[in-house]
Amino acid sequence: MTPAERLDATFAALADPTRRAILARLASGEASVSELAEPFAMSQPAISKHLKVLERAGLIVSGRDAQRRPRKIDAAPLAEAAGWIERYREIWEANYQRLDALLDEMKRAGAGKKRKTKE
């Protein structure tokens, strides 16, 4: 998935009240499919469909317990949706603009030295 596709998947996943409620439940700790289905008047297969959408968006991951396969929340796609990459890029661009100015200074200093040795 490209970052853009992932972002689309994240927003699509969040655009459903049942899925948001599932995330709310998982925010306080991992849970199995049956535990997640409990509060909803919904069959486990229906809940599993929602879980697949959330998994594809990378918002939840399956635990290693082979029998229970608890789901855990994964906040990274949300961080991406919230634009952390953009903020990161801004900070590094600011660093690099300072570096641009420093490099100009260093080039001028180098050119100055060359002129002096030529005289």
Added chain:
Amino acid sequence: MTANPESKIKVSTPSDREVVTERAFDAPRTLVFDAHTKPDLVKRWLLGPPGWSMPVCEIDLRVGGKLRYVWQNDADGTSFGMTGVYKEIVAAERIVHTEFFSDNWTGGEALITTVFAKKAGKTTVTITMLFASKEARDGAVATGMTDGMESSYRMLEDVLRSTAAA
């Protein structure tokens, strides 16, 4: 100096554990390498968000040599540091070093590979940051360099709170 859109940094996440940045500079490789490896020069630009200075910058540029950076917030005096060890050095071409931040944002050590390449008359600096895990990668870049993770958690809390209230 006019703003050159080509000079903007590119950031990508080629895998779950990595962040890669790429940026071109209008200067020879030797100068760009010096700016990354001489403490007096590093202190001039590697500062992060506005309001931070770099009171400590120690670099022992040899394989096995240590680096140590400390940044300080000018307003409230809070500081944080980074230590690391050089693993590979090829002058004006490549540096590989480890990084460990004082608040352990990186979930252990991160491995940083910096490549200086000649491209169309400029020097391109490509930095690959390899973290110990996906969580470390997400936590480090979001928390360490930005308050992104905090704001994304706040966003999640808002969404979940409104969901609970509904």
